[in-house]
Amino acid sequence: MICETCGLTVPSETAVCPRDGTVVLSSFQPTPPEPKVIVEHPGNEGIASTDPLIGLKLGEYELRSRIGVGGMGLVYDGIQPLIGKRVAVKVLRPELAHSSEQVARLLAEARAVNAIRHRGIIDIFGFGQLPDGRQYIVMEYLDGQPLDAILAEKGRLPVPEALSLLDEVLAALGAAHGAGVVHRDLKPSNIFLVRQPDGSRYVKLLDFGLAKRGEGPSGRTAQTRTDMVVGTPEYMAPEQARGQSVGPMTDLYAMGVVTFEIITGRLPFIGSSPVDLLMKHVEARPPRPSEFVSDLPPAVDAFILQMLTKDPETRPNSADALRQHLAKLRRTLRATRTNPTAPAPVEPA
Known part of the structure; x- marks a missing residue:
C-alpha cells in the first residue's frame, strides 16, 4: 500500500505511515505502531557538506541552506544574488521524483494558493524541475x-x-x-x-x-x-x-x-x-x-x-x-x- 501523503510503501499490517503519520483506515486496529517524526533545524552540522542542492542555482535563485524537512519535501533558503531577494524553495524528496501523484500534489498546492491570493496565505510564485527530475516550488521567505x-x-x-x-x-x-x-x-x-x-x-x-x-x-x-x-x-x-x-x-x-x-x-x-x-x-x-x-x-x-x-x-x-x-x-x-x-x-x- 502507498501512503497518499508522501508516497512511501506502507506494509499492509501498518496502521500509520512511519514517515508522516497518515492513517490507513483499512488497518484500524488497537496499538498501531507510532509514527516517526523527522525534525531538522537550520544550522545542523554536516548538512552543507552532504546536501548536493546547497549552492545549486535554480533559475535566478541560489540555494543557501536547508531550513526544513517533511514527509513530502525539503525546504531551502534561497536568494536572488543580484538584488538580495530571499525566497523559500520546497523540493520533492529524491524518492518521490517520479511519483506523478506527488508532483500533482505539489502543483495543486501552488495552484491553490494562487487561486486564493490573500495577505494571510503564503505566496507561491515559481514552479520548476531540478536536473535530477525533482519538482520544486518557489515561495515567499517569512521572517x-x-x-x-x-x-x-x-x-x-x-x-x-x-x-x-x-x-x-x-x-x-x-x-x-x-x-x-x-x-x-x-x-x-x-x-x-x-x-x-x-x-x-x-x-x-x-x-x-x-x-x-x-x-x-x-x-x-x-x-x-x-x-x-x-x-x-x-x-x-x-x-x-x-x-x-x-x-x-x-x-x-x-x-x-x-x-x-x-x-x-x-x-x-x-x-x-x-x-x-x-x-x-x-x-x-x-x-x-x-x-x-x-x-x-x-x-x-x-x-x-x-x-x-x-x-x-x-x-x-x-x-x-x-x-x-x-x-x-x-x-x-x-x-x-x-x-x-x-x-x-x-x-x-
Whole structure:
C-alpha cells in the first residue's frame, strides 16, 4: 500500500505511515505502531557538506541552506544574488521524483494558493524541475515563528491575544473557502506569525499540500481515497477521520482544536496512538476549556465548543460567519474588562 501523503510503501499490517503519520483506515486496529517524526533545524552540522542542492542555482535563485524537512519535501533558503531577494524553495524528496501523484500534489498546492491570493496565505510564485527530475516550488521567505514554536515557549496565550490571532486565521480561511479551497491540515505548525520591521506581527497560513478544491465556497469534496486518512490526527475532524467528504466546516473543526490548545495549553483529546486519537474525535465529548483555565468566561467555552461539534452541519456555516461571532465575543469581553462589575458574558443567543 502507498501512503497518499508522501508516497512511501506502507506494509499492509501498518496502521500509520512511519514517515508522516497518515492513517490507513483499512488497518484500524488497537496499538498501531507510532509514527516517526523527522525534525531538522537550520544550522545542523554536516548538512552543507552532504546536501548536493546547497549552492545549486535554480533559475535566478541560489540555494543557501536547508531550513526544513517533511514527509513530502525539503525546504531551502534561497536568494536572488543580484538584488538580495530571499525566497523559500520546497523540493520533492529524491524518492518521490517520479511519483506523478506527488508532483500533482505539489502543483495543486501552488495552484491553490494562487487561486486564493490573500495577505494571510503564503505566496507561491515559481514552479520548476531540478536536473535530477525533482519538482520544486518557489515561495515567499517569512521572517518570524510558527505558532507551535510560540506555544512551546509560552505554554498558552492570553485570551485577547489568542482571539486576535484567530480573527486573522479566519480572515485567511474565509478567503480560501471563498475560492473553493479546503486546507485539511490546519495546526499550529502551519500557522506562521510573520515579524515586521516595526516589531508587529501578522498571520500567514502555510502548507496547502493537502488542500482540496471544491466546487464553491460551501462545496464539499470527497477525499482522494477511502482507505487513507490524510491530515494530522490531533486536529482532524470526525468526518475527515472517517474518510468522508470534507468541506469548509472540516477546517473550522481543526481551528476549534487549535483555539482550544492556544487558550488552555493542551489539546482537547489525548490518545495512546493516532488511531485512538481519531476515535476520540469521532466519539468522545470534548471537555470545556474552562476545566483547564478556571477564570475563562462561559462565552469563550461556548465559542470554542461550537467548532468542535461532531456533526459538521451543526458547526458555524462558514469562516466568515464564525468571524462575526468572534467579533461580538471580543466586544463583550472588552466591555467586561472595562467594567469588572458587569455580569460575565454567557453564550450568545
